[in-house]
Amino acid sequence: MDDCLFCKMVAREIEPDVVYENDDVLAFRDINPQAPVHVLIIPKRHISTLNDLQPADAALIGKLSLAAAAIARQEGIAEDGYRTLINTNREGGQVVFHVHMHLVGGRRMGWPPG
Ligand code: 5GP
Ligand code: ZN
Numbered sequence: 090m091d092d093c094l095f096c097k098m099v100a101r102e103i104e105p106d107v108v109y110e111n112d113d114v115l116a117f118r119d120i121n122p123q124a125p126v127h128v129l130i131i132p133k134r135h136i137s138t139l140n141d142l143q144p145a146d147a148a149l150i151g152k153l154s155l156a157a158a159a160i161a162r163q164e165g166i167a168e169d170g171y172r173t174l175i176n177t178n179r180e181g182g183q184v185v186f187h188v189h190m191h192l193v194g195g196r197r198m199g200w201p202p203g
Contacts, residue, residue: 116192
């Protein structure tokens, strides 16, 4: 999609710090990390928000979780633990409107979220 920051990363018009990639998914380090490990995992195909998901996207969204687990192992935080989350729209704190899963870890996470 034109004018989408994360689509530009998929197209490598902007070069992200890639940690994982397959045919459907790209994952790269967050530019403003909130934890020692902070990776964004995105579908390569543009989907704006979770509200826009279609039943046919079920497998694709599942692949974000599979990628998160693979990256957690790769980063050495799988056993200690980590958090995955997807922010949606204003109250969810979404600022980039291309669905992305945050993978954060490397420190103890607070709960509930602020
Ligand atoms: P959201 O608030 O939409 O869930 O998360 C957007 C995330 O994208 C934020 O954590 C922010 O730091 C990250 N971000 C924004 N611009 C860039 C960028 O140009 N490069 C990278 N790697 N991350 C970005
Ligand atoms: Zn996009």
